[in-house]
Amino acid sequence: MSTLSLVEQAKRSAAFAAVDKHVTPSVRVLGVGSGSTVVYAAERLLELKNEGKLHPELQCVPTSFQSKQLINEAGLRAADLDDLVDADPSSTTYTAIDVTIDGADEVDAELNAIKGGGGAHLREKLVANASAKLVLIADYRKNSQVLGQNWDKGIPVEVSPIAWQTIKRQLERLVPRSRALGVLATSDAFELNHPVATLRNAVRKAGPVVTDNGNFILDVHVGRIHDPVAVEQLIKMVPGVVEVGVFSRMACEAWFGNEDGSVSMRIPQSETKKKD
Ligand SMILES: O=C[C@H](O)[C@H](O)[C@H](O)COP(=O)(O)O
Structure with a gap:
């Protein structure tokens, strides 16, 4: 058995x-x-x-x-x-x-x-x-x-450790950023007006998770994702983002x-x- x-x-x-x-x-x-x-x-x-x-x-x-x-x-x-x-x-x-x-x-x-x-x-x-x-x-x-329907741990975003707090603050301002860029309809792209980005901490090691590539991970909570292509592009455009864990199409x-x-x-x- x-x-x-x-x-x-x-x-x-x-x-x-x-x-x-x-x-x-x-x-x-x-x-x-x-x-x-x-x-x-x-x-x-x-x-x-x-x-x-x-x-x-x-x-x-x-x-x-x-x-x-x-x-x-x-x-x-x-x-x-x-x-x-x-x-x-x-x-x-x-x-x-x-x-x-x-x-x-x-x-x-x-x-x-x-x-x-x-x-x-x-x-x-x-x-x-x-x-x-x-x-x-x-x-x-x-x-x-829909993405975000069951997964509640946020979008994994690999970022450069040298400016992770700056990147975190910018990711938390995705909505005004996209409006300023005027290229993506963020209001339709994801649910939350105020995304929250959390530094992923290691288990059984003090401090952050360090990826195979020597970077940190921010888990970005945006609620439900209605337009994965827009979300992937928008996050990728933040300088210091190495890769975003949205795999669209x-x-x-x-x-x-x-x-x-x-x-x-x-x-x-x-x-x-x-x-x-
Ligand atoms: O970074 C990890 C990968 O993207 C995994 O493929 C994903 O997290 C799914 O992992 P699991 O099969 O353990 O649920």
Whole structure:
């Protein structure tokens, strides 16, 4: 009998289903995300490797220190993102990675996602952006219509430590800032008129979380996010912001483990409508 909790079982089911569908023997370069759900993806990759079902030359691109450890522990070959070459130099999109499988903190109807609950979103976004396909895996708690509906820990924003308090104050003034810029309709973009940015503190270490890249994390509470593209752009425009944990319009599929033990796969709602 399984000793996993319902949530862990849901993560595992989603991870196994997504890996089985997407990591076929023809996949040569795989992006490996970060977080607790990706641990199960690595477990499945190891099984497939032992069954001889992976490409013999498979290269795995890590998205964090943890992710690299998972790749190493599964006996897979890690590759550096910058050492890869574009699969099709004539393409308008840069796709050196065939597919990336990654977790998420929350996913909306269009598969916009909040990521960075584990502070890995800078490298995750770099890898996702170089991938032909980004596939998200998560348990049922992350399955939302609108970002901010279930995830109440704010948007993870990686910032330069040299001016984190200045950046925090500017992030808390996103609304007047966007009005001054006159480029984004902030009033429609997110719920709160007065966002709150909190420095993420470490657990079992005094002081702030320091990312794999030597930066700090501010968790920015904006309430519900109605326009993820605008929110991502607006936060990114604050000097000192290294990366924002809103991944808008990047994922093509999201796999969720459900409470009843089943697995659901979603594509962006607008794509579903086109097919109807
Ligand atoms: O920084 C961490 C990553 O974005 C994770 O993929 C995300 O936080 C989801 O993690 P988990 O699978 O542990 O819920």
